[in-house]
Amino acid sequence: VSVSIQILVSGTTDRAMNRTLRILGTGASFLLFGLSSAVLGMLLYPLLLLVPGGRVERELRMQWLIHQGFRAFVGFMKAVGVIRVSTEGAEALRAPGAVLVVANHPTLIDFVLLGSLMPQLDCVAKRAIWANPFMRGIVRGAGYVPNDDGDSTVAACAERLRAGRNILLFPEGTRSPGDGSLGPFHRGAAHVAIAAGHPLLPVTIRCVPRGLMRGQKWYDVPERRMHFTLSVAEPIAVPEADAPRGTGARRLTAGLREHFEKRLALA
Amino acid sequence: LPEADTPSPERIFAVVVAIMQSQFDLDESELVPGAHLVDDLDLDSIDGVDLSVKAEEELGVEIQPEDLGELQTLQDVVDLLHRLVTRAR
Numbered sequence: 001v002s003v004s005i006q007i008l009v010s011g012t013t014d015r016a017m018n019r020t021l022r023i024l025g026t027g028a029s030f031l032l033f034g035l036s037s038a039v040l041g042m043l044l045y046p047l048l049l050l051v052p053g054g055r056v057e058r059e060l061r062m063q064w065l066i067h068q069g070f071r072a073f074v075g076f077m078k079a080v081g082v083i084r085v086s087t088e089g090a091e092a093l094r095a096p097g098a099v100l101v102v103a104n105h106p107t108l109i110d111f112v113l114l115g116s117l118m119p120q121l122d123c124v125a126k127r128a129i130w131a132n133p134f135m136r137g138i139v140r141g142a143g144y145v146p147n148d149d150g151d152s153t154v155a156a157c158a159e160r161l162r163a164g165r166n167i168l169l170f171p172e173g174t175r176s177p178g179d180g181s182l183g184p185f186h187r188g189a190a191h192v193a194i195a196a197g198h199p200l201l202p203v204t205i206r207c208v209p210r211g212l213m214r215g216q217k218w219y220d221v222p223e224r225r226m227h228f229t230l231s232v233a234e235p236i237a238v239p240e241a242d243a244p245r246g247t248g249a250r251r252l253t254a255g256l257r258e259h260f261e262k263r264l265a266l267a
Numbered sequence: 268l269p270e271a272d273t274p275s276p277e278r279i280f281a282v283v284v285a286i287m288q289s290q291f292d293l294d295e296s297e298l299v300p301g302a303h304l305v306d307d308l309d310l311d312s313i314d315g316v317d318l319s320v321k322a323e324e325e326l327g328v329e330i331q332p333e334d335l336g337e338l339q340t341l342q343d344v345v346d347l348l349h350r351l352v353t354r355a356r
Contacts, residue, residue, distance in 0.1 A: 150313040150315075150316070154313065187311060188313075244291075244317065246291045247289075247290065
């Protein structure tokens with residue numbers, strides 16, 4: 001009996017120790033992230049403006065730098081034992097031709113994880129970031145799309161796809177509710193798909209045990225290392241019906257939601 | 268012009284209901300005057316644009332984008348359009 005108690009106790013201590021290390025690792029990761037974002041936005045962006053080339057070349061260079069930064073960040077989080085990442089079908093994210101990636105948004109680092117897998121990735125971000133002195137260099141430099149008005153945002157996203165650029169949209173528009181369910185879907189992603197006549201590529205993101213979710217503090221790290229799974233499914237085509245776009249976007253969004261509910265076993 | 272040329276509020280309501288059915292896949296039973304455009308009918312800003320364009324075509328009025336911001340219910344849409352058609356005649 002005493003032996004098994006000994007094992008139990010030391011197991012608990014190990015876990016507590018392990019968890020403390022992972023809290024420190026998470027803190028260090030975010031500190032690193034903040035610092036490198038500042039360097040990227042405030043130092044590298046002005047330097048990038050000096051490199052010859054047009055706006056598009058500049059944006060793609062910035063996105064490549066962001067991708068390298070995300071890779072380093074994800075690599076660091078893996079190395080310090082905070083996360084593990086598995087992917088399914090990720091080669092579709094890097095296939096030739098533009099992809100319109102749509103993903104659920106359970107955690108704080110979903111964009112970073114996807115960005116670490118894609119050297120070029122446009123996205124939509126809050127308009128307020130364009131006024132943030134630490135961040136505006138990044139969003140301007142990368143040519144991300146500000147989310148200010150439905151119609152013009154959709155047009156700008158469709159334009160990126162037509163120009164052969166990958167774009168990521170979260171139909172929930174923000175992080176999912178912290179209980180593991182899906183938030184309400186906006187129809188923007190479906191509108192972009194319809195406007196550009198481009199299929200949607202759904203990526204289901206899971207994180208077990210749950211961490212970095214809405215309502216959780218960054219230091220609220222779970223008992224075990226977080227295991228992320230990113231599963232890329234078959235693309236969902238835009239139906240060739242001549243329905244008004246309002247109707248088409250409703251149907252496509254309903255189908256998309258059903259897809260994620262099934263994948264997350266919510267339905 | 269004679270009064271009869273101006274569409275009545277009832278006529279405008281019917282026009283709005285028909286637009287919403289055809290454009291947004293909504294069921295007639297949901298389209299009651301008190302229905303909230305966002306909370307009940309789940310309209311978004313793009314739907315607002317499409318609704319304006321269709322209502323302008325059907326009723327021959329011109330809707331300013333800033334008019335849309337104040338609308339809450341289906342009845343508000345009808346009231347706005349009625350004001351605009353009355354002014355247009």
